[in-house]
Amino acid sequence: MRRFGWVIPVAALPVLLLLGYGFRTDPHHVPSPLIGKPAAAFTLKTFGGDQVSLEALRGRVVVVNFWASWCFPACYEEAPALERAWETYKDRGVMMIGINIQDKEEPARKFLARFGHTFPNAPDPAGRVSVDYGVYGVPETFFIDRAGRVRWKQVGAVTDEIFKRRVETLLSERG
Amino acid sequence: MSIGFVPELGYAATVAALALALYGSVAAAVGARTGRPALIESSQRAAFGVWVLVACCMLLLVYAFLTFDFSVRYVANTTNRGTPFYYRITALWGALEGSIVLWTWMLSLYTVIVVVQYRRRQPEFYPWVLSVMLGIAAFFLLVMTIPAPPFERLSPIPADGRGLNPLLEDSGMITHPVALYLGFTGFTVPFAFAMAALIIGRISDEWITITRRWTIVAWYFLSLGLLIGGWWSYHVLGWGGYWAWDPVENAAFMPWLTGTAFLHSVMIQERRRMLKLWNLTLIILTFALTIFGTFLTRSGIIGSVHAFTQGSIGQFFLGFLAFVLLGSFSLLAWRLERLKAQGELDSVLSRESAFLLNNVFLVAAAFTVFFGTVFPLLSEAVRGMKLSVGAPFFNLVNIPIFLALLFLMGVGPAIAWRRASAENLKRNFLRPVLAGIVAAAILRLVGVGNTLVLLCMALVVFVTGTIVLDFYRAVRARRRTARGWMDAAGGLLLSQNRRYGGFIVHLGILVVALGVAGSQAWSVQTETTLEKGQSVRVAGYSVRFDGLQASEESNHSKVTGAFTVSNGRPLGVLYPAKKFYPQEQTPIAGVDYRLGFVEDLYLVLGDFARDGSHATIKVQVNRMVSWLWIGGLVLTLGAALAILPDRRRSG
Numbered sequence: 001m002r003r004f005g006w007v008i009p010v011a012a013l014p015v016l017l018l019l020g021y022g023f024r025t026d027p028h029h030v031p032s033p034l035i036g037k038p039a040a041a042f043t044l045k046t047f048g049g050d051q052v053s054l055e056a057l058r059g060r061v062v063v064v065n066f067w068a069s070w071c072f073p074a075c076y077e078e079a080p081a082l083e084r085a086w087e088t089y090k091d092r093g094v095m096m097i098g099i100n101i102q103d104k105e106e107p108a109r110k111f112l113a114r115f116g117h118t119f120p121n122a123p124d125p126a127g128r129v130s131v132d133y134g135v136y137g138v139p140e141t142f143f144i145d146r147a148g149r150v151r152w153k154q155v156g157a158v159t160d161e162i163f164k165r166r167v168e169t170l171l172s173e174r175g
Numbered sequence: 176m177s178i179g180f181v182p183e184l185g186y187a188a189t190v191a192a193l194a195l196a197l198y199g200s201v202a203a204a205v206g207a208r209t210g211r212p213a214l215i216e217s218s219q220r221a222a223f224g225v226w227v228l229v230a231c232c233m234l235l236l237v238y239a240f241l242t243f244d245f246s247v248r249y250v251a252n253t254t255n256r257g258t259p260f261y262y263r264i265t266a267l268w269g270a271l272e273g274s275i276v277l278w279t280w281m282l283s284l285y286t287v288i289v290v291v292q293y294r295r296r297q298p299e300f301y302p303w304v305l306s307v308m309l310g311i312a313a314f315f316l317l318v319m320t321i322p323a324p325p326f327e328r329l330s331p332i333p334a335d336g337r338g339l340n341p342l343l344e345d346s347g348m349i350t351h352p353v354a355l356y357l358g359f360t361g362f363t364v365p366f367a368f369a370m371a372a373l374i375i376g377r378i379s380d381e382w383i384t385i386t387r388r389w390t391i392v393a394w395y396f397l398s399l400g401l402l403i404g405g406w407w408s409y410h411v412l413g414w415g416g417y418w419a420w421d422p423v424e425n426a427a428f429m430p431w432l433t434g435t436a437f438l439h440s441v442m443i444q445e446r447r448r449m450l451k452l453w454n455l456t457l458i459i460l461t462f463a464l465t466i467f468g469t470f471l472t473r474s475g476i477i478g479s480v481h482a483f484t485q486g487s488i489g490q491f492f493l494g495f496l497a498f499v500l501l502g503s504f505s506l507l508a509w510r511l512e513r514l515k516a517q518g519e520l521d522s523v524l525s526r527e528s529a530f531l532l533n534n535v536f537l538v539a540a541a542f543t544v545f546f547g548t549v550f551p552l553l554s555e556a557v558r559g560m561k562l563s564v565g566a567p568f569f570n571l572v573n574i575p576i577f578l579a580l581l582f583l584m585g586v587g588p589a590i591a592w593r594r595a596s597a598e599n600l601k602r603n604f605l606r607p608v609l610a611g612i613v614a615a616a617i618l619r620l621v622g623v624g625n626t627l628v629l630l631c632m633a634l635v636v637f638v639t640g641t642i643v644l645d646f647y648r649a650v651r652a653r654r655r656t657a658r659g660w661m662d663a664a665g666g667l668l669l670s671q672n673r674r675y676g677g678f679i680v681h682l683g684i685l686v687v688a689l690g691v692a693g694s695q696a697w698s699v700q701t702e703t704t705l706e707k708g709q710s711v712r713v714a715g716y717s718v719r720f721d722g723l724q725a726s727e728e729s730n731h732s733k734v735t736g737a738f739t740v741s742n743g744r745p746l747g748v749l750y751p752a753k754k755f756y757p758q759e760q761t762p763i764a765g766v767d768y769r770l771g772f773v774e775d776l777y778l779v780l781g782d783f784a785r786d787g788s789h790a791t792i793k794v795q796v797n798r799m800v801s802w803l804w805i806g807g808l809v810l811t812l813g814a815a816l817a818i819l820p821d822r823r824r825s826g
Contacts, residue, residue: 012500020493021556070758
C-alpha cells in the first residue's frame with residue numbers, strides 16, 4: 001500500500017496546473033463583437049469647445065478611451081500613461097480621443113486639469129457613443145485602424161506597454 | 176484630522192505579527208520534536224502576540240476609516256465622506272485587504288482559544304496544532320504584507336474617497352462576511368489537529384473526538400454565512416432570488432458540502448473505526464477548499480463583474496494552496512500504512528452504508544460544483560473556447576443529488592448499525608414512508624403537479640416522520656423515570672444533546688428544502704408600466720402606482736415610488752426605489768417587500784418618467800422564501816444544542 005502512497009499528492013497536481021493556467025487568461029477579455037467591424041461614427045463637442053468627429057479621421061490610427069472622474073483607481077492609474085502615449089505618438093499621425101461618460105462637468109474638468117491632458121476630450125452627454133461601443137465599465141479603450149475598423153478593445157487600465165504594442169502594430173500596417 | 180503615522184504603525188504591527196507567527200510556528204515544531212517545553216511556551220506567547228497585533232491592525236484601520244484618512248488607499252477605495260457611520264466601520268471588510276485582516280484576526284483568535292483549551296489537556300497534539308495554525312496565520316500575514324497591504328499609502332491624497340460598493344451598504348453585509356469567515360477559519364482547527372495526528376502518528380480517533388465541537392461550530396457559521404448571503408442577495412440585488420450558482424457563492428458552498436460530509440463520516444470512525452483515510456482526506460479537502468474559495472474570488476481567474484486590478488494575490492493563494500495540498504497529502508501518504516480500517520462494512524442495509532452513501536453524494540455534489548465553476552477555465556485551456564456554465568447545469572446535476580441526500584437524512588439516523596434487520600426497518604420506516612406517500616397523494620389531489628416538488632415534499636414528510644417517531648419513542652421510554660412529558664422531553668434533549676441537536680439541524684435543513692422547492696415552483700412575477708393611479712393585479716394582489724419622489728441621501732440620490740398594495744383588504748404602501756450613486760454607472764435597486772409566512776410581495780422599481788406620470792414596476796409574489804430564514808433559525812437552535820458538552824461521557 002505504501003509503495004503507491006506518492007500517487008495521493010501527485011493527484012493534486014493537474015488541478016493546480018489548471019488553476020495556474022488561469023493566470024494566463026483574462027476572464028474580462030470577452031471577445032467584443034465589434035472587433036473587426038467598422039467603428040461607429042460619432043461627432044462630439046470637446047471640453048475645449050471644438051468639434052471632434054471620427055469620420056474625419058479615416059486614414060489615421062485612432063485610440064478612443066472611455067473614462068470618468070469617479071472611476072477610481074483604474075482611470076487615475078492609466079491617465080498619465082495616456083498623456084505619455086499622446087506625446088509620443090501624436091507626431092506619428094495617431095489620434096487620441098477621450099470620451100467622458102456618466103459624469104458631471106466640474107469633476108471631469110478637474111480630472112483633465114489634474115493630469116494635464118492635451119488630447120481632445122469630450123463628454124458624451126446622452127451616453128449614445130458609449131452605447132454604440134458597448135462600453136461595459138470604465139475605463140475601456142478601443143484601438144481603431146486606418147480603415148476605421150475596431151481592432152482591439154482594452155478593458156481596464158491601459159499601460160505604456162499595451163499602448164505601444166497595439167499602436168505600433170496599427171502604424172506598421174500601411175493602409 | 177487624523178494622526179499621520181497610523182498607517183505606518185499598522186504596517187509595523189503587520190510585519191511584527193508576521194515575524195512572531197513564523198517564529199512561533201517553527202518554535203512549536205522544534206520544541207515538540209526535541210522535547211523542549213520552554214520553546215513551546217514561547218511559541219504560546221507568540222500566538223498571543225499575533226492575536227494582539229492583528230487586533231491592533233484592525234483598530235488602526237477602523238480609526239483610519241472613522242477619521243476619513245484618504246491617504247490610505249484602502250480607505251479611499253471603500254469609503255467616502257458620505258458613507259454612513261456604521262458602514263465606515265464595516266467597510267473594514269468591504270473589500271479584499273480588510274477581509275484578509277478580519278480573516279487573520281479570527282484565525283489568531285481561534286489559535287488563542289486552542290492554546291487556552293488544550294495546553295494542558297493535549298500535550299502531545301497541542302504543539303503541532305499550534306505550529307500548523309501559526310504557520311497558516313503567517314501565510315495570511317504575508318498576504319497582508321506584500322500583495323494586499325491594507326495600510327498602503329496613496330499619493331496624491333484624494334479629496335474624497337470612492338465610496339463603498341453601494342450593494343454592500345446593507346445589514347446583511349455587516350454579518351454575512353463575519354459568519355462566513357468564522358466558518359472558513361473554524362475549519363482550520365480540525366485541519367490542524369488532523370495534521371498533528373499525522374505528524375505524531377496517532378491516527379486513531381482522538382483528533383476527531385477533540386475537534387468534534389469545533390467542526391460543528393465551523394459548519395454552523397458557514398451555514399449561517401451562506402443563508403445570510405442568500406438573504407442579502409434576496410433583499411438587495413433586486414432580482415428576487417437568493418442563489419445564482421455564481422462562482423463566489425460556489426466558492427463558499429464547496430467547503431460546506433465537504434464539511435457536511437466530514438461531520439457525518441467522523442461518526443462512523445468514532446463508532447466503527449472505519450474511514451480513517453477518508454476522514455483525513457475530507458478535512459484536508461475542506462480546508463483546501465476554504466483557501467481555494469478565496470483564491471477563486473480574488474485571483475481574477477474566473478470572471479466577476481467589478482474587478483479590474485488584481486495584483487499578485489492570486490499567485491500567493493495558489494502557491495499556498497499547492498503547499499497545503501501537496502504537504503498534507505504527502506503526510507497522508509507517509510502514514511498510509513497506519514490508516515488501515517479496523518472495522519468492515521457488514522451489510523448494505525446499515526447505518527454505515529447510509530452514511531457512506533451520504534458522503535458519496537455530498538462529495539459528488541462538491542465535485543460537480545467544482546467542475547462547473549472551473550469548467551470555463553478547462554474549456555479555454557483545452558479547446559481555446561470562452562464559455563460560462565450557468566444555473567441550468569448546476570440545477571440539473573445537483574437537484575437529484577440533493578433529493579437523494581434528503582432521503583438518506585431520513586434513513587441514516589434511524590437504521591441500525593452493522594446490519595439492519597427486517598424488524599428494524601419495519602419498526603422505524605414503515606410509518607414514515609407511508610406518511611410520505613400519503614402526503615404526496617394529498618398534495619397531488621390538491622393540484623400540485625410538479626413532480627420534483629411532490630418528491631421533495633414527500634421526502635420532507637418522510638424524514639420528519641422518522642425524527643418524530645424516534646423522539647416520541649425515546650420520550651415515552653424516559654417517561655417512566657421522569658415526572659411529566661415536558662420533563663422527559665427536556666431531559667432527553669439535554670442528555671442526548673448531540674443526537675437531538677443533529678435532528679433539529681436536520682429539521683432546519685428540511686424547512687430550508689421546503690423553502691427552496693416552494694419558491695422555485697410557485698413564485699410568480701410580472702413586469703408592467705403603470706400610469707399614475709393605475710393598478711396591476713398579480714396573484715390576488717392589487718398594486719397601485721401613486722407617484723414618485725426624489726430625495727438626496729448622504730452619499731446618493733434616490734427616486735422612490737409609492738405603491739399602494741392590497742389583497743382585498745388594504746396592506747399599506749410599499750416604497751421601492753432606485754438609488755443613484757455617483758461612483759456607479761447603473762442605478763442600484765432599492766427593493767421594497769412585504770414578507771409573509773406563505774408568500775412575499777416583492778416590488779422592484781424599473782424605468783420611470785421624470786415627471787412621475789408613469790413608472791415600470793416588477794411585481795413578484797415569491798412563495799415560501801421566508802422558510803429559508805426560518806430554517807436558519809431552527810438550524811441555529813440545533814447547532815447550539817449539539818455543541819453543549821456531551822453529558823453522557825462527562826457524567
